[in-house]
Amino acid sequence: MLKHTDIWRAIDRLAATHELSASGLARRAGLDPTTFNKSKRTTGDGKLRWPSTESISKVLDATGASLSEFVSLIGESAGPGSLQRVPVIGYAQAGSAGYFTDAGYPAGSGWDELMFPDLGDPSAYALEIAGDSMEPVYRDGDTIIVSPAAQIRRNDRVVVRTRGGEVMAKQLLRETATKIELLSINRAHPDRSIPRTEIAWMARIIWASQ
Known part of the structure; x- marks a missing residue:
């Protein structure tokens, strides 16, 4: 089952692959720079907040990454290198x-x-x-x-x-x-x-x- 942390981990790894912070990745994709900030990943009352499919689509377009490449970044040990x-x-x-x-x-x-x-x-x-x-x-x-x-x-x-x-x-x-x-x-x-x-x-x- 896909977990909330898996998706956010993949976004962080995609940013790192392109030598960007999460806010830098959001800016490159034309999103609000705070879109992927750690503080935005839960609501004020502690509920999990997932990134939208639109925001994921925009960062894939901005970085040239395919959906399969994004999926490969999901998981505890996924991604390029340590x-x-x-x-x-x-x-x-x-x-x-x-x-x-x-x-x-x-x-x-x-x-x-x-x-x-x-x-x-x-x-x-x-x-x-x-x-x-x-x-x-x-x-x-x-x-x-x-x-x-x-x-x-x-x-x-x-x-x-x-x-x-x-x-x-x-x-x-x-x-x-x-x-x-x-x-x-x-x-x-x-x-x-x-x-x-x-x-x-x-x-x-x-x-x-x-």
Whole structure:
């Protein structure tokens, strides 16, 4: 018998196959970006909500996938390769208190999720970009995946959160015992030099949806 979780799992896997989040898949199909969000998969009173046949038809058209390919993504072990669940965090949430541990790992549960090929870091998470401060590399609505466990080297693109709650995506220019120097991706914005004492955490960007 086909289960509610089977259909949603197939949608998540179809998105991951095309290197998209669930919201990115919905956007590509011309649907409301929240159509496939985790919060939309049940009603407010806990009843199961199934994706419509129209929405499934639209994502198949948008991705060029056949119905048989979609069906092949149903099941616990179906789909291409090993996948992991990656929590999706809004950019505004990243700057708010309580959403991260001191080490830069997402705190709590209940996040929207995307299915993504195994990243080798079970604590990796996705950030949805908001605003234009990272154009043209990252645009409003893009998704980036951040790995707190990844080693950071000079010239890597990173996400930095200050103890004051400011979150920024920059390129690491130099790191010393007392400060980090960051190059702005959007050259209309200033570069930054931040004392280490003001840094809450810094993590490397390992993938972006553009």
